Amino acid sequence: MNSIEIARLAGVSRSTVSRVINNYANVPPKTREKVMKVIQQYNYFPNVSAQVLAGKRARTIGLFLIAPGHVSSDILTNMLIVSVIEDASAYGYYVLTHIIRDANDTETINNVKEIFFQRRIDGGIFIGAAKHEPIIEELISEGFIVGVVDQEQPEIQQFNRIVANFNNDSGMKQAVAYLAGLGHSKIGVINGDMNRLSGPTKYEGFLKAMQLCGLHVNQDWVLAGSFHEESGYEAIYSFLRTQGERPTAIIAANDSVAFGAIRALKEHGLQVPADMSIIGFDDHPLSDKHHPALTTIRVDFSGMLKRLTSILIAKIEQPTADVKQITLDCSLVVRESCRRV
Amino acid sequence: MNSIEIARLAGVSRSTVSRVINNYANVPPKTREKVMKVIQQYNYFPNVSAQVLAGKRARTIGLFLIAPGHVSSDILTNMLIVSVIEDASAYGYYVLTHIIRDANDTETINNVKEIFFQRRIDGGIFIGAAKHEPIIEELISEGFIVGVVDQEQPEIQQFNRIVANFNNDSGMKQAVAYLAGLGHSKIGVINGDMNRLSGPTKYEGFLKAMQLCGLHVNQDWVLAGSFHEESGYEAIYSFLRTQGERPTAIIAANDSVAFGAIRALKEHGLQVPADMSIIGFDDHPLSDKHHPALTTIRVDFSGMLKRLTSILIAKIEQPTADVKQITLDCSLVVRESCRRV
DNA sequence: CTGAAAGCGCTTACAG
DNA sequence: CTGAAAGCGCTTACAG
16 A cells, blocks of 8 residues: 555545645645545555655654663663653654663664664664763764763754753752761762763762861762762772771762662671661662662653653754753752761 | 765765675675775765665564553563563664553554554564454554564464463462462462453463362452552452451462552551462562562563564564464562461 | 656666 | 666655
8 A cells, every 4th residue: 555556546646645644734625535534444654764765754763872781670771761762752753772882882883873874763862971972973963963961062062962961069969968967077979980971070069069068078988989789889898898987978979879888888787877878869769669768869860851852852853053951950858878977 | 975976986886885785695895895995984874764665674673562551660661671672682673662551542553553554663562462452463464573472372373473471370380389388278369450361361370270289269369450569459458348257378460469469468557478478470670679578470571572572573584484482481489478377 | 726757765676 | 797777655846
């Protein structure tokens, strides 16, 4: 079944069939009806490849997740993916999800480029990118419409780059203020991946917040991490082997890191929050089920992706010159992992 | 950049460029090299719509999830989706995920049909379908290649229908035998959705297993449910308001239902497993984090989807007349929600 | 208001 | 081994 057949059966030309399908104004109701009847009767749906080839949009966006390891086991990542699928669906768009294990692998990068250049998608969203990701720069300079989470809008603003971030500064301020309010002055931090924007941003926020509260930052309590559970475990594991003084509270770069940290503390016979207060970042789906339930800085990932997807699709449908930037606030969620000292 | 440009730059015809791209045997190495150099140099990727229109595959499969409610919050469903995305990716295929809230809504069904008829996808997988789903039957009779989880292969076997199931019978047998071994004889059950194959299958498996163990089935302890957390909660909530004798153990149609059931028991002041033993089905990602950690019948969803995806893609690439059927075994996972009586 | 025709960018028999 | 040409199924100026 194709448009020629439909045209024949309806007694019109392919042009008219196409006009009906694309809701052109200059088709009289009677003609439209006649054609629609045949279309419905014969279960006709225009071939999407032919439409795209003739200049229509693919109505598909790409979702690129940069994440090492086996992603399908990470609950939060999975939620992000499904979130975007549902958001796009509200606009009649489909999502092509691509998981990037290693953003430095040539073949992988070539695959990503292929998806854009093949015109499989009308635009793409990148999650988990480093501060500077060559592939993203290349795509943007090629004119593709790209949404990026956790990167800065560069000096020379580009209309086809949509940037989305959380206000990590404010988040850290809330975390430190909360701990200070509970009487903590010895506060440590486990950093995230310093190659990603939110790594240094959170750390700088931490430093600023400490200063604001008049607290001293002990460099021995600034531990390296990578946003993963394992890095939180390892940070605390090695820290506890040192002999120096210990902080009474630790802020983790995110909740996964906090989970790992708590696991290491437990193994070492330390209880949270009795022996150490821990505060996370993100409000991971597991944080309220965790023991102890994790106090954290909530971040609205779904809300961010909803806005990002919506802006991306709007840009695809109506390319405009305005530069889009999304910043979302975070909020403290008090649960059970911090205590008053 | 298109194949004509590449042809011109390489000093050959478009035919030859196409032959190089599609790895035809009859291209001399020197010609191939010459063309490849230009292709790489100019970042050329053939337009996928043109390729599909000319008869190649879209290298995309559809994933249709029939699930009411807001899916992005269900951890297990999310894992299934990402699982398929990763499996397909191993074959160079992309996944178009579509979430079906209501399989009886005409517009929704039309959307599903559209995806197939538009030729966006080469085949599709359905998860969460009822025993008989008209849309699936229609697609299969139209000749589309379809994989279905939790449905039967009909009498007249169809080569383009791939069916995947768990051995629910054996699962139920293991659950009942385990409880019987702990001394339970008063065993109740919360059923799943009886409109889906695994609903009645699990219940029948339960009945058979009870008989095998010489145990009597008390119909008052056969509670209705729907595979969702809420239904487990409600089943127990209303059951506890009745005055009759209570079972000492309950088998839930799946882990979500078990979570709901335990929540209702707790609210009623009953402890698991002290006052009631509970056993689930699936081994949900949260089951080992649950309090008490849930004893359950493990089911390998990822393994099933991996096989289903692989067979689906094989069928797409090489349509054969053989009928494919997948059945996976389940296994008991003992944790903390059952006790000896 | 509507049809004939060009064009989108490929692939693949066909002929040599 | 390779090129010219038909064909895939649409959309959209263009002309009337």
